[in-house]
Amino acid sequence: xxxxxxxxxxxxxxxxxxxxxxxxxxxxxxxxxxxxxxxxxxxxxxxxxxxxxxxxxxxxxxxxxxxxxxxxxxxxxxxxxxxxxxxxxxxxxxxxxxxxxxxxxxxxxxxxxxxxxxxxxxxxxxxxxxxxxxxxxxxxxxxxxxxxxxxxxxxxxxxxxxxxxxxxxxxxxxxxxxxxxxxxxxxxxxxxxxxxxxxxxxxxxxxxxxxxxxxxxxxxxxxxxxxxxxxxxxxxxxxxxxxxxxxxxxxxxxxxxxxxxxxxxxxxxxxxxx
Numbered sequence: 001x002x003x004x005x006x007x008x009x010x011x012x013x014x015x016x017x018x019x020x021x022x023x024x025x026x027x028x029x030x031x032x033x034x035x036x037x038x039x040x041x042x043x044x045x046x047x048x049x050x051x052x053x054x055x056x057x058x059x060x061x062x063x064x065x066x067x068x069x070x071x072x073x074x075x076x077x078x079x080x081x082x083x084x085x086x087x088x089x090x091x092x093x094x095x096x097x098x099x100x101x102x103x104x105x106x107x108x109x110x111x112x113x114x115x116x117x118x119x120x121x122x123x124x125x126x127x128x129x130x131x132x133x134x135x136x137x138x139x140x141x142x143x144x145x146x147x148x149x150x151x152x153x154x155x156x157x158x159x160x161x162x163x164x165x166x167x168x169x170x171x172x173x174x175x176x177x178x179x180x181x182x183x184x185x186x187x188x189x190x191x192x193x194x195x196x197x198x199x200x201x202x203x204x205x206x207x208x209x210x211x212x213x214x215x216x217x218x219x220x221x222x223x224x225x226x227x228x229x230x231x232x233x234x235x236x237x238x239x240x241x242x243x244x245x246x247x248x249x250x251x252x253x254x255x256x257x258x259x260x261x262x263x264x265x266x267x268x269x270x271x272x273x274x
């Protein structure tokens with residue numbers, strides 16, 4: 001058989017090569033590695049400053065310059081691609097270092113500007129823009145953090161929304177109840193104690209089953225106008241506290257009442273009170 005590998009080294013126009021050609025020349029710099037650890041010279045400077053917990057307004061320029069030059073030498077030693085802006089920054093650091101090392105003449109009356117001032121300004125501006133970019137990247141992004149959802153209704157689906165119950169409709173229904181309550185008025189005078197909270201409990205007991213109940217059936221006409229008014233106030237208080245809901249299938253139709261905890265989708269016309 002032989003020691004030929006199972007997989008070919010390469011396929012050239014469909015022809016597999018199981019062994020390397022004897023005259024194949026591979027230059028020493030054929031493999032080149034690109035290092036993207038830093039996005040620019042300012043990013044490298046900012047990293048060196050923060051790594052040593054230095055004050056950006058009082059940079060020890062000699063130490064930072066030496067570390068920056070060491071990083072440049074390392075990149076050149078590894079034969080990594082080195083942008084010209086790194087070399088420009090190295091020259092700028094060397095110039096600032098030399099200006100700070102030179103003695104200042106005592107005859108100068110005006111205070112000379114700090115050679116690090118321009119570098120500090122650029123570093124602070126770069127840091128602000130870098131932090132702003134990080135804050136923007138942290139925001140939710142469509143198709144990365146959020147995904148739009150699309151739903152299509154089936155054919156023939158009719159979404160029927162009952163019209164809202166107007167207060168005038170409710171008052172007209174109350175007027176009809178009051179008119180029927182007048183038929184049961186009695187000349188017998190006695191002291192009655194009507195409690196609003198007690199009447200609210202009575203209404204809740206009537207609706208405890210969760211079914212729709214006709215609005216007019218919640219009133220006891222034998223109690224007269226006072227009893228009807230107390231029952232109406234109890235219903236209004238329960239509606240205000242979002243305990244009850246009113247449903248009217250169409251204008252001028254009967255008004256039905258039910259508890260909000262009842263199951264949705266029921267037809268009030270099919271669930272009359274027994």
